[in-house]
Amino acid sequence: ERLPELLRSMPKAELHIHIEGSLEPELIFALAARNGVALPYPDVDSLRRAYAFTNLQSFLDIYYAGASVLLREQDFYDMAQAYFRRAAADKVVCAEIFFDPQTHTARGVAMQVVIDGLHRACVDAKKDFGIDASLILCFLRHLSEEDAFATLEAAKPYLDRIIGVGLDSSELGHPPEKFARVFAQCRELGLHVVAHAGEEGPPAYIHAALDVLHAERIDHGVQAIHDPALMDRLARERIPLTVCPLSNQKLCVFPNLADHNIGALLAAGLAVTINSDDPAYFGGYMNDNFLQTFAATGLDSDAAYQLSRNAFEGSFADAATKQRYI
Numbered sequence: 135e136r137l138p139e140l141l142r143s144m145p146k147a148e149l150h151i152h153i154e155g156s157l158e159p160e161l162i163f164a165l166a167a168r169n170g171v172a173l174p175y176p177d178v179d180s181l182r183r184a185y186a187f188t189n190l191q192s193f194l195d196i197y198y199a200g201a202s203v204l205l206r207e208q209d210f211y212d213m214a215q216a217y218f219r220r221a222a223a224d225k226v227v228c229a230e231i232f233f234d235p236q237t238h239t240a241r242g243v244a245m246q247v248v249i250d251g252l253h254r255a256c257v258d259a260k261k262d263f264g265i266d267a268s269l270i271l272c273f274l275r276h277l278s279e280e281d282a283f284a285t286l287e288a289a290k291p292y293l294d295r296i297i298g299v300g301l302d303s304s305e306l307g308h309p310p311e312k313f314a315r316v317f318a319q320c321r322e323l324g325l326h327v328v329a330h331a332g333e334e335g336p337p338a339y340i341h342a343a344l345d346v347l348h349a350e351r352i353d354h355g356v357q358a359i360h361d362p363a364l365m366d367r368l369a370r371e372r373i374p375l376t377v378c379p380l381s382n383q384k385l386c387v388f389p390n391l392a393d394h395n396i397g398a399l400l401a402a403g404l405a406v407t408i409n410s411d412d413p414a415y416f417g418g419y420m421n422d423n424f425l426q427t428f429a430a431t432g433l434d435s436d437a438a439y440q441l442s443r444n445a446f447e448g449s450f451a452d453a454a455t456k457q458r459y460i
């Protein structure tokens with residue numbers, strides 16, 4: 135009884151949330167109606183029934199289809215505001231939000247429309263919900279280096295509203311090396327750098343994210359468990375891993391939540407955090423991730439404090455903001 139209450143009430147930093155993955159089916163249908171976009175599903179229930187995933191790609195196909203309803207600045211604002219309202223209920227006080235501009239620019243939506251809507255929601259999140267929110271632009275790794283460079287060019291007028299860049303989408307077959315030059319330029323521009331690595335991909339992709347992209351955090355990273363030397367390095371350098379337990383379960387990275395290796399990662403001294411990834415698709419926001427993971431794996435209150443502290447320490451918030459919660 136006391137552990138669930140601690141998990142629910144503890145202040146949290148969320149470091150791994152794709153804002154397009156917070157689009158609930160109800161909002162997808164409302165935006166489709168508002169914008170005159172046709173969906174390949176007749177109603178909310180049939181869309182929700184399609185959320186039965188077998189791996190990352192089976193999810194991404196539906197996730198990109200859901201994002202097709204986003205056209206106007208207000209759509210991006212409404213999506214992010216709905217996330218912030220939900221996050222605030224779970225005691226999230228700091229959120230670093232991934233967004234996938236290429237999903238939108240490929241449909242003719244201007245970079246300015248995407249960033250204006252998301253940034254306005256971030257500003258209002260502080261006022262309305264007391265959340266310190268910032269934006270991380272993710273490059274889609276299944277697309278080309280050239281496409282990533284064009285995306286960076288399109289974002290250059292707005293870099294004062296972005297704290298960093300990330301790398302997401304289909305991992306296998308798209309190693310970090312593909313984006314070495316894009317990320318080098320991002321670092322020269324003063325942006326923070328993170329990357330998805332070791333979600334489905336091998337430990338070599340985590341090594342490359344660190345050595346080639348100079349990632350400051352690893353998103354997921356759970357496959358590090360298969361490489362003892364990498365485990366030692368991640369522990370020694372206190373590289374944050376933004377782990378997403380319900381995501382890993384729904385995408386069959388682990389057969390059951392009880393099989394998740396988060397306890398082993400923590401026991402090895404890694405800077406593990408818990409995050410929601412794509413909460414509208416994976417069956418839960420932050421508190422669902424904490425409560426279900428603790429119930430399934432038997433983590434204790436020491437782990438709860440450690441996970442919360444790891445997230446604030448690993449965040450890109452300014453020192454004063456972080457210090458309030460550590």
Ligand code: ES4
Nearest residue numbers: 152302303330381411412
């Ligand atoms: C994602 Cl779970 C996951 N992995 C990789 N890329 C993504 N984009 C949105 N969710």
Ligand code: ZN
Nearest residue numbers: 152302353411
């Ligand atoms: Zn992710």
